[in-house]
Amino acid sequence: MLIAAACCCSGAAAAATDIHAYTEDVPPLNYLDGGSIKGYSTEVLRLVAKEAGLSLDIDALPWLRAYAKVEETPDTLLYTIVRTPEREQQFLWVGPIGPRRIYLYRLAARDDIRIASQNDLQRYHNGALAGSAAANQLAAQGLQSGSALDIGRSDATNLKKLQLGRLDLVAMLDWAMAWQLRLQREPGKSVTPALLLDGKREYWFALNRKTPPERIRRLQDALNRIRADGRLQAIRRHYRSD
Known part of the structure; x- marks a missing residue:
């Protein structure tokens, strides 16, 4: 009974999350450190989600698994990814978040x-x-x-x-x-x-194509705000000096 209840609670929590993000281990953009997912792009994503008023979970997976997961699953996001013509129609895009x-x-x-x-x-x-x-x-x-x-x-x-x-x-x-x-x-x-x-190329966030347009707009607007007020550049300076 306790296990069943825990599973139900876990499912409810997952359903309540607005965005489930997936990434890989590529420092300093995104990387695992003591069980936590850190890095430039991770900090930017967390700040953008908070600014947009959206809840966020992040998991690290091998790149091909993360890529397939976001292609197939609504309310998911993939980072850090280069936006290319070949990928253009596979995702919806928020960015850019940095040069490559x-x-x-x-x-x-x-x-x-x-x-x-x-x-x-x-x-x-x-x-x-x-x-x-x-x-x-x-x-x-x-x-x-x-x-x-x-x-x-x-x-x-x-x-x-x-x-x-x-x-x-x-x-x-x-x-x-x-x-x-x-x-x-x-x-x-x-x-x-x-x-x-x-x-x-530049780096972007890529979202599943079933993501509601309003959510894409909120994320892009939030990113634009943190770029305009200097918070994006402050995160960047923490990881590199140029």
Whole structure:
């Protein structure tokens, strides 16, 4: 009886939640820390929901499961996601919430590295995160794994290889590079962008297409307000200095 009652209460609580958000572990945008979901985008979402007067729950799942869950389930939201033409009709959108830029970085002291075009990358040992958009882009440009392209298991590992001289260049999201340097207590000027690989997109919140239009409007209006009064920029400064 107690179990049944608990389940009923749990179901009622879930039904009362306006938005159930799903995300993945990609610091510093969204990440798990001691069982809590934190990060830039998480803070922004919580503030936007509060400003809009909407209740919110957040769970972390592997990306493909989170993506499918939001596509299939009303009153759900996916973050942090890049808005692309291929995804446009799959969701309803609130944003943008921040820029998305992927650079190839070099050590600031390595002024011998000169890149006039992406063709020059063949002359260097480049690192990228396994399965990342940057790794796929570099491979598509003809960089061969094991020679001009080194695939690493984490951003932290790739940065360490760069610092040790085992890589000449490392591809990384600018948010991630700022975060890794902060974790290592390294000065931000110890590395510098050598080439912009991708800077055309921005990050958004994506909602299930059955979300009521009024709810989308309330979320977008709330985001516009926190951008206009500086609260969005204040959250951003907590995670990066630029």
